[in-house]
Amino acid sequence: MCRWLAYSGSPIRLEELLYRPRFSLIDQSLHSRMGVETTNGDGYGVGWYPVDGSPEPALIRGVGPAWNDANLREIARSISSPLFLAHIRASTGTPVQQTNCHPFRYANWLWVHNGSIREFARLKRDLVMAVDPKLYSSMAGSTDSEVMFYLALTYGLRDRPVAAVERMAGLVESTAREHGVPDPLQMTVATTDGDRTWCFRYSSERRSRTLFYSTAISALRTLYPDQKMLHGLSEETRLIVSEPLGELEGAWQPVPESSYGVIQKGDDELGSFEPSMP
Structure with a gap:
């Protein structure tokens, strides 16, 4: 499978999450603790929205392992962004090629997926x-x-994201039933339009891959007043990850089974996810 993260909040350099944490995404590309595979070396990708507010995200994707890519390291230490998705890939059978690396982009939308x-x-x-x-x-x-991703776009991702992903999942499951394929869908997904970010945790067998979201910054500042980085982040800052990037107690909360979340200005949302027929 794969590992990914989605960040939204105060602009930070990509390296702050890709490289610097103890269990950074780059560390997870070699030493994943919660993934199906320990190693995720079949490519990588990062999609980010510029600090100047341009609506279309920039994208870098490579077919080599993330831990050994000099270009990724150069970009990560040079680029700051208020919203980005990053992904390290472990192929489930399709070729290792750049067009198969996440994030996938359409206009101002990005999409990453772990599962199959x-x-x-x-x-x-x-x-x-x-x-x-x-x-x-x-x-x-x-x-x-x-x-x-393209099925979700077909079913209205740009207008009603949750309903669109539920319809996508419903089509996958109904198609699988027609072909006699049991428990067809396994997914944790993040998608964003550059303003809001949606995450989904679902599997047909109700045993989904791990997914976590960060505790509110205000609560973390109270728990860890000596953590200087926390004082430079806005109250809107939030992070969603396949597995935690560190071991600060209370910093990470599991996304519930069969649910979705929305990161947005003001109050975030958390709700139940249920596939439906398109």
Whole structure:
């Protein structure tokens, strides 16, 4: 499977999360503690929104292991962003190539995924044929993750993100039933339009991969007054991760099974996720 993180808040350099924490995303590319695989070396990607407020995110993706990529290190120490998604890949069978690395981008949207569609090769034709023809030509890779993204776009991701992802999941499960594939969907997903960020934790068997969100900054400042970094972050700052980046007690909360969350200005949201037929 894979590991990913989604950050939203005060602008910070990418390296602050990709490299510096004890259990950083780069460390997880070699030594994941909670993933299906310990090593996630089949490519990487980072998508970030510029500090100047430009709506379209920038993107870097590579097919080599993240821990050994000099270009990623250079960019991470040079780029600051208020919102970015980062991903390290462990292939579930599709080729190791740049177009299969996350994040996937469409206009101002980004998408990362950890998980798989079981027996994707059997289901792929039916799923791809459900993608809006106007979106089809934008698909460049061969992964189940990218198909999930374009199905969500087809079902209204840009207008009603939660409903769109629920419809995508419902189509995957109904298609799998037609082909006799049990428990087809395993996913933790993050997607963003550059303003709000949505995360999803769901699996057909109700045993989803791990996902955590950071405790409110105000509470962390009270718990750890000597942590200088916390005092430079706004109250809106939030982080979602496949597995915690450190061991500060109380810093990480598990995203509940079969649920979604929304990071946004003001109060964040947490709700139940239930696939539905499109």
